[in-house]
Amino acid sequence: MARIKPPVVITANDLLTGEVVYLDPAHRWSPELNAAKVFDVLGEAEGELATVSSEAVVVGAYLAEVSNDSAVTPRHYRESFRHKGPSNYFHGKQAVQDAEVAA
Amino acid sequence: MYNYQEFDRAFVRARVDQYRDQVQRRLDGALTEDEFKPLRLMNGVYLQLHAYMLRIAIPYGTLSSPQMRQLAYIADKWDKGYGHFTTRQNIQFNWPRLVDTPEILDALADVDMHAIQTSGNTIRNVTTDQFAGAALDEVADPRPYAELIRQWSTDHPEFQFLPRKFKIAITGAVEDRAVIRAHDIGLQLIEDEGRIAFRVFVGGGLGRTPIIGQELVDRLPAEDLLPYLEAVLSVYNLAGRRDNKYKARIKITVGAMGIESFRARVEEAFQRLRAVFNGQDLAVLGDIQKNFAPPQFVEKSQESYFDALDSDSGFREWVERNVSPHKHPSYASVTISLKGHGDTPGDATSDQMRAIADLAERFGHDELRISHEQNIVLPHVAQADLPAIYRTLKSIGLATANIGLISDIIACPGMDYCALATARSIPIAQDIALRYARLEAEIGRMQIKISGCINACGHHHVGHVGILGLDKAGVENYQITLGGSAGNDAAIGEKMGRGFNVDELMPALDRLIDAYLALRLHEGEIFAETVKRLGTAPFQEALYVVDQAA
Numbered sequence: 296m297a298r299i300k301p302p303v304v305i306t307a308n309d310l311l312t313g314e315v316v317y318l319d320p321a322h323r324w325s326p327e328l329n330a331a332k333v334f335d336v337l338g339e340a341e342g343e344l345a346t347v348s349s350e351a352v353v354v355g356a357y358l359a360e361v362s363n364d365s366a367v368t369p370r371h372y373r374e375s376f377r378h379k380g381p382s383n384y385f386h387g388k389q390a391v392q393d394a395e396v397a398a
Numbered sequence: 399m400y401n402y403q404e405f406d407r408a409f410v411r412a413r414v415d416q417y418r419d420q421v422q423r424r425l426d427g428a429l430t431e432d433e434f435k436p437l438r439l440m441n442g443v444y445l446q447l448h449a450y451m452l453r454i455a456i457p458y459g460t461l462s463s464p465q466m467r468q469l470a471y472i473a474d475k476w477d478k479g480y481g482h483f484t485t486r487q488n489i490q491f492n493w494p495r496l497v498d499t500p501e502i503l504d505a506l507a508d509v510d511m512h513a514i515q516t517s518g519n520t521i522r523n524v525t526t527d528q529f530a531g532a533a534l535d536e537v538a539d540p541r542p543y544a545e546l547i548r549q550w551s552t553d554h555p556e557f558q559f560l561p562r563k564f565k566i567a568i569t570g571a572v573e574d575r576a577v578i579r580a581h582d583i584g585l586q587l588i589e590d591e592g593r594i595a596f597r598v599f600v601g602g603g604l605g606r607t608p609i610i611g612q613e614l615v616d617r618l619p620a621e622d623l624l625p626y627l628e629a630v631l632s633v634y635n636l637a638g639r640r641d642n643k644y645k646a647r648i649k650i651t652v653g654a655m656g657i658e659s660f661r662a663r664v665e666e667a668f669q670r671l672r673a674v675f676n677g678q679d680l681a682v683l684g685d686i687q688k689n690f691a692p693p694q695f696v697e698k699s700q701e702s703y704f705d706a707l708d709s710d711s712g713f714r715e716w717v718e719r720n721v722s723p724h725k726h727p728s729y730a731s732v733t734i735s736l737k738g739h740g741d742t743p744g745d746a747t748s749d750q751m752r753a754i755a756d757l758a759e760r761f762g763h764d765e766l767r768i769s770h771e772q773n774i775v776l777p778h779v780a781q782a783d784l785p786a787i788y789r790t791l792k793s794i795g796l797a798t799a800n801i802g803l804i805s806d807i808i809a810c811p812g813m814d815y816c817a818l819a820t821a822r823s824i825p826i827a828q829d830i831a832l833r834y835a836r837l838e839a840e841i842g843r844m845q846i847k848i849s850g851c852i853n854a855c856g857h858h859h860v861g862h863v864g865i866l867g868l869d870k871a872g873v874e875n876y877q878i879t880l881g882g883s884a885g886n887d888a889a890i891g892e893k894m895g896r897g898f899n900v901d902e903l904m905p906a907l908d909r910l911i912d913a914y915l916a917l918r919l920h921e922g923e924i925f926a927e928t929v930k931r932l933g934t935a936p937f938q939e940a941l942y943v944v945d946q947a948a
Contacts, residue, residue, distance in 0.1 A: 308445055311425070311496055311497050312449065312496070312497075313445055313446070313448070313450040313495065313496065314448070314449065315448060355445065370872075371872055372874060373813060376813055376822075377447050381814035381815060381824075382822060382825050383742045383824045383828065386478055388448070
């Protein structure tokens with residue numbers, strides 16, 4: 296597998312619900328990609344990942360490549376689906392995001 | 399269908415209690431994820447892309463109306479109001495919370511269901527013909543044998559940690575509707591000089607190394623079934639590779655050993671094990687068979703049925719496509735399509751589940767089946783009741799008359815849900831179904847099967863047209879295979895060439911179908927027959943004509 300390139304975020308699934316979560320700058324797990332801490336230095340991200348991997352509140356933490364221009368966006372389509380939700384029903388994260396925009 | 403005994407109920411409840419404790423210890427931090435993962439998997443709980451997924455066993459695809467209603471209840475209470483029926487005749491819920499899974503398993507136990515051995519390197523749910531016990535072409539009902547295998551393999555201490563997962567399929571009909579030769583073991587019930595026997599196939603499988611199973615024995619007396627299966631499993635358990643999960647399935651073991659050597663080792667083990675089985679298995683089989691007596695068929699006036707055939711073209715088309723002959727002359731089996739054009743293959747809402755349960759209760763002797771093609775079957779209905787069934791299905795959006803047609807697509811969950819997937823399957827299936835909805839009757843029988851990764855849960859290798867979704871340098875890419883077959887002439891499709899990106903795929907399929915319509919001898923020659931007659935070359939040319947022009 297090709298070596299991962301920064302910028303990256305740390306993502307995982309929530310232990311209780313399985314929901315996709317991202318590590319934020321305050322070392323909390325957020326369901327929102329835009330809240331994620333973006334690492335421009337890979338070594339720093341790997342160090343942080345080693346620390347948080349054993350945290351009991353999440354499962355399967357790993358680094359995901361993002362673009363960090365006007366907003367944080369996934370660079371691979373797999374991460375886009377994790378970020379948005381499935382394409383056959385509008386009831387994954389996209390439903391929550393939509394509700395937040397409407398509110 | 400099989401009725402649970404007190405032993406079964408106590409066993410399932412004990413497993414739920416054990417699992418509840420395991421979940422609690424995980425939440426308390428007493429178990430790490432590495433320790434917990436194999437425990438949750440033993441109870442069907444996976445972690446997928448967006449959420450946990452619970453895979454529930456539907457033994458040999460058979461369930462009752464109360465069980466279907468309970469699945470609807472679970473969908474509403476703990477999921478998002480729908481369930482996904484799978485190619486292994488099971489159901490999956492895509493959104494349960496881990497903390498709720500013990501309660502869900504309790505709710506399943508209330509109706510004699512569970513999720514045991516729906517994951518892990520164990521013997522999985524035995525699959526069979528969705529028309530078992532009803533089909534006109536049936537030699538013998540495979541369900542009692544499937545149930546015997548279920549009881550033997552559930553929590554079998556020797557086979558809880560096999561080199562890899564193990565799938566058994568069984569058919570009792572002349573036409574193989576269970577894809578038996580694409581399973582680790584495939585069983586075909588036959589009549590041998592007035593007695594029931596089995597043809598046994600071994601080493602079939604799809605995935606990254608697709609292989610059609612080879613015949614291991616041509617007539618195994620039915621009474622030897624369990625000792626023979628135990629012999630096969632014990633040889634595999636010892637000889638199967640555990641150093642490389644991609645080479646751990648029995649198909650690799652058989653290939654490496656050679657079928658003759660494998661057969662000799664099985665025969666040796668069989669002779670030893672046959673003496674150990676003291677007839678208890680046959681006594682259990684006898685008890686099981688009492689559960690599978692045919693229903694009390696009722697003779698009804700068929701006047702309204704024939705009237706509807708004459709007056710309602712939609713009904714007539716639905717009967718032609720979705721109704722299969724039954725061994726009782728005034729009965730039929732109904733396949734309820736879960737492939738409405740643009741819908742997700744295999745999905746049913748909780749309302750639909752309840753309506754189908756009501757239909758089974760009212761018209762279908764309380765029995766339902768799940769087909770490996772991801773549809774739902776009412777196996778025993780009086781022809782006289784078909785108009786009423788059709789009307790109800792139409793009212794809930796489930797009267798699509800497309801069984802066996804291009805929109806009756808098998809598709810795995812793909813990257814919309816599955817953590818292993820490399821591309822999406824569902825939107826491709828939806829696009830194909832919508833694109834050819836008006837043309838599908840003219841195209842005729844055509845099986846498209848779509849997998850979102852090389853693991854081939856969508857059976858693409860045995861599709862007339864197989865579509866495999868891959869990740870090509872960060873872009874979804876779809877490879878096409880042609881010439882596969884899931885039936886008696888089981889065959890692995892041939893890869894046609896480079897894959898297509900999403901925007902190239904539909905035009906390529908258009909060219910493929912245009913070529914078929916131009917090349918078929920007559921309307922009755924189905925796509926698979928044209929491919930068999932001409933080979934894949936003209937279709938390959940049609941697929942890649944754009945490349946040649948460039």
